[in-house]
Amino acid sequence: MTKIGVLALQGAVREHIYHIEEAGAAGKIIKWPHELDRVAGLIIPGGESTTIGKLMVEYGFIDAIRDFHAKGRPIYGTCAGMILLAKRITEGDQPLLSLMDIEARRNAFGRQRESFEADLDIKGIGAFKAVFIRAPWIESISDGVDVMAEFDNIKVMARQGSLLVSAFHPELTGDLRVHKYFIEMVREV
């Protein structure tokens, strides 16, 4: 069975594991870099990107995940995960993986009172109820990045080869289609 890891340094890990398993793959908690050898794809979950980033540096995950990517293995980042995968962020100085040719803006939609749910139309997936929590957005992209969903003309989901990012949290809904899409990306490798 296809094994997908979820980076478990901090954040909504359990929900991703549940979605991966419901979507027909095996979910594996990743706490140390050497555990990446055992999985074919990786999800970087939502949480606090500053916290996850610092812990990634502390435990040697930055180089390990860059190697994982270099081997062509797919990575999906939700919310904080999207920020960590971005080549750069608009403000602030924090550890990043800098793998995907996008610029992310943290807390772009505002504080918690501005957190919201909205209906999106995702390319290749269709209508989707999306949950945005203190969410970032994609400020700009380079060539080669395919925008998969927009909200109010703001880019909130994109793919570049084996990298997938969303500013919202499919793991907080009962909808498995985004996880199925990612599992397909992993199986196609």
Added chain:
Amino acid sequence: MIETGTLRVKTGLAEMLKGGVIMDVTTPEQAKIAEDAGAVAVMALERVPADIRASGGVARMADPTVIEGIINSVSIPVMAKARIGHFVEAQILEALGADYIDESEVLTPADEEHHINKWDFKVPFVCGCRNLGEALRRISEGAAMIRTKGEPGTGNIVEAVRHMRSVNEGISWLKGLREEELFAAAKDIQAPYELVKWVHDNGKLPVVNFSAGGVATPADAALMMQLGAEGIFVGSGIFKSGDPAKRAKAIVQATTHFTDAGLLAKVSKDLGEPMVGIEISQIPEAEMMQERGW
């Protein structure tokens, strides 16, 4: 259509905080230290619980200047405390842009009968509990996150352990009951039947549960995580210790790798003086913060 303040976005932020440490801070400088150490959120306060305990008098919501200063100094979520039942303090905190409101027993209660109707707000609330019944009462009032109370400002983990075990025992007990026994169980623990049934069916609380009140060391944090906490609040334990930045970072690491004794040993080394602890039996009954809330 856009919907804000839904239960899903309220409980969702708590889900994002899981596995993390929320630290009490009183100044923008402390907030930066907490963020740099890897805190997932900070609790903006005028005084930490140990100082509230020492100074006595009525403890209220912090001055908005303190809260705004902290909001402007960090990019992580900022929580703030309102007195139990003081819904106007909560309205003010919501207007200030606090990301979570802690309706907290650390402050002097404003209402000895009613908690805040938390459904009235777009901002989510976290509330303390000592047992399952108290947790479910708070959830029925709209709390989107729960924390066990412990005894704040003591640096003594014993009450936090008692409360976490009590909540977990309550959940195991409900899980083992037969359907027809749930009605009497709801009456026993003074909680709504629908929530009692939900816990029976799912074997867990419907919202995230952190541990609070008494965490002073990385080992304390890991103990609470091993007992089933989904994350940690540290109040006085960091900024009442000798080397706050180092201790804060160590507690963050201990919360991530809470089952890894080798790592716990490593991060527990050379942290300087911990906060001075208080033995629970030395606290006069009237000064026990955990008794506040109903």
